[in-house]
Amino acid sequence: MRQILFLIIFIPILSLGQIKRGGSGTEENNNTNEQNNTYTGDDPSKLYPTKGEKPVNCNQDLEFDPGNQLVYHSKTNKPFTGLCVSYFPNGKLERKASFVNGKDNDTAYVYYESGDIKAFIIHVNGVEHGTWGYWYDNGPEDHSEQQVAWGNTYNMGQKIGTWYFFKENGDTTKILKYENDMLDGECRYFYENGAIEKSVSYKKNKMDGPYITYYNNEEHTIKTEKTYSNDEPDGKAQSYYESGALKSETEYKNGDKEGKWTIYYENGQIKQTGNFKNDLQDGIWDMFQESGKNATTALYDDGVLLKAVEYDRFGKPKNDLDLVELNDLLNKKKSDDASERKKGGLGGLFGKNKKNKEEENETNEEE
Incomplete structure (x- = not known):
């Protein structure tokens, strides 16, 4: 069922692409001040149909068919070709649009x-x-230059170039870069107050390259620094306190936590440090008090906590036998890891069990 165009002229204008501004820069349509991102105004009479053209009323004479996305003349019942205009009750121009075969x-x-x-x-x-x-909108009493909300560019249906988005006060909300209808290049996002929030690099619509976030302060202090590859974090990453002090040093591989991870107190003292393997904690993890004294030592095997030793405020083990047991387990884990590596196995105290479990699952699936 067709709808009155009054309701859908915003489909060409709001959704026929999402209300945006156009202009090749070579016609009379180009009425923007690029430096200030504002509209300088023009004689509205230039936007009226030229002599000899007979426009129809956009709101009364045209209908939109949501099925085939075409605009029809309500009297001829045919896809409309020509101009349509409509006016506000005060006589001011409301809209002007052109169609060819209903498009x-x-x-x-x-x-x-x-x-x-x-x-x-x-x-x-x-x-x-x-x-x-x-x-x-500036309003009827304000004749100063208008603030652009956003400006976007297409090349025959594909998003291209740099897309800008602004608040009413002129602050930028985001800057996106497109190539062949996909995000490509450095895109920037901003806090409500206009300060930069993050910078993200894309390649063919996927995060690829530097990913940096910022605190919302006057110094634009970096909060996190990562590198992405194919939409996954990859390589070394750092995070910082708002003071600028280092908060963490971490590593990723194809999106998984991998390698050494170290977390710091704001005073620079290590808070905890250890290793990840295949996104799981593995080996010794040391936790420290802010004074630098030991707090906890934990031994992990492929994400499984084997043993933990707690220390008092002076950095002394609360139970010496726990420390002895942890060291025995650590030596056994090292031996098993080395043995499994030679065999091409998974390693770890539970490596054999995991491998057997996987084989058992495969057998069950075959059955």
């Missing part, structure tokens, strides 16, 4: 009742193209 074509405009430009979009035979934009 959006050329530049369409939408205005606020105050007369301020609202949206500016371009289609070529129904396909998004060119630079689109959307502006905030």
Whole structure:
């Protein structure tokens, strides 16, 4: 069932691409000040149909078929070709749009009742193209330059170039970069107050390269630094306290925790340190008090806690026998790991059990 175009002219303008501004930069449509991201205004009469063209009323004469996404003339019941315009009760232009065989074509405009430009979009035979934009309303009494809300660019339906998004006060909310309809390059996101929140590198729509987050402070202190590959964290990573002091040094491999991890107190003293293997804690993990004295020593085998030794506030073991038992288990683990590596096994005290369990699962699946 077709809908009155009054309801869907915002499908061409809000959804026929999401209200955006267009303009090749070579026509009279290009009324923006790129440096200030504001609309400089123009004579609205230039946006009216030229002599000889007979427009229809966008709100009363046209209908939109959501099934085939075409616009029809309500009287002829045929896909509409031509211009449509509509006006606010105060006589100001509300919108102007062109269609060819029921599809959006050329530049369409939408205005606020105050007369301020609202949206500016371009289609070529129904396909998004060119630079689109959307502006905030100044109101009927304010004739100063308008603030752009966002500006986006398409190349025959594909997102390209740098896309900017702004708050009404002019602060940037995000900057995205596209190539061939995919995020590609450094994208930046900002806090409500305009301070940078994070910088993310993309390659073909996946995070790839530096990933940096920031604290919301005047110094723009770095919060975390990572590297991504194919949408997964990979390689060394660091995090920091808001003071700038190092908080952690970690490592990843294809998205899994791998290698040495060290966490610090803000005073620089190590809080805990140990190793991950295949995303699981493995081997000795040492925890320290802020004074630097031992707090806990734990032994893990492929994520399983084997033994933990607790220390008092002076850094002395609360139970000496626990420390002896931990060292015995550690020596056995090292021996088993070495033996399993020679055999090409999983290693660890439970490596053999894990391997047998996997073989058992495979047998069950075959049955």
